[in-house]
Amino acid sequence: MFELDPVLSADTLVVGDLPLCRVLLMNDSQFPWLILVPRRAQLVELADLDDQAYLQFCAESRAVAKAMMTNYAGHKMNIAALGNVVAQLHIHHVVRFHDDPLWPAPIWGKLPAVQYTADEAARQIAELQSVLFKESA
Secondary structure, three states, rough: OOOOOHHHHHEEEEEEEOOOOEEEEOOOOOOEEEEEOOOOOOOOOOOOOOHHHHHHHHHHHHHHHHHHHHHHHHOOEEEEEOOOOOOOOOEEEEEEEEOOOOOOOOOOOOOOOOOOHHHHHHHHHHHHHHHOOOOOO
């Protein structure tokens, strides 16, 4: 049975579910940042997915990356599965800009998060839902 890790739950806002992955918005307004979490129990590595689920993940990750780059007009998409703090398989999708606060350095652990206000979070989630789930709407 799938359960979201408590750290991910505390640090993110739910955008919705794709066929395989839960889509989470990192609660840090400094970067357009989504996290995909395959809704399967006890996954740690991408290699833990069976062949069909792996192909589904790749399709979802690609679709999310393309939608984010189009929506935010970014310069670079960073995709990473670190798992050093949270073991549950989760894959970060972060749009980067040449003028963002850390360009070109990695974002991990460099700046404290700047949480969205309730209004900003609602707007971001609605915008992301319209971009990511428009085909199923």
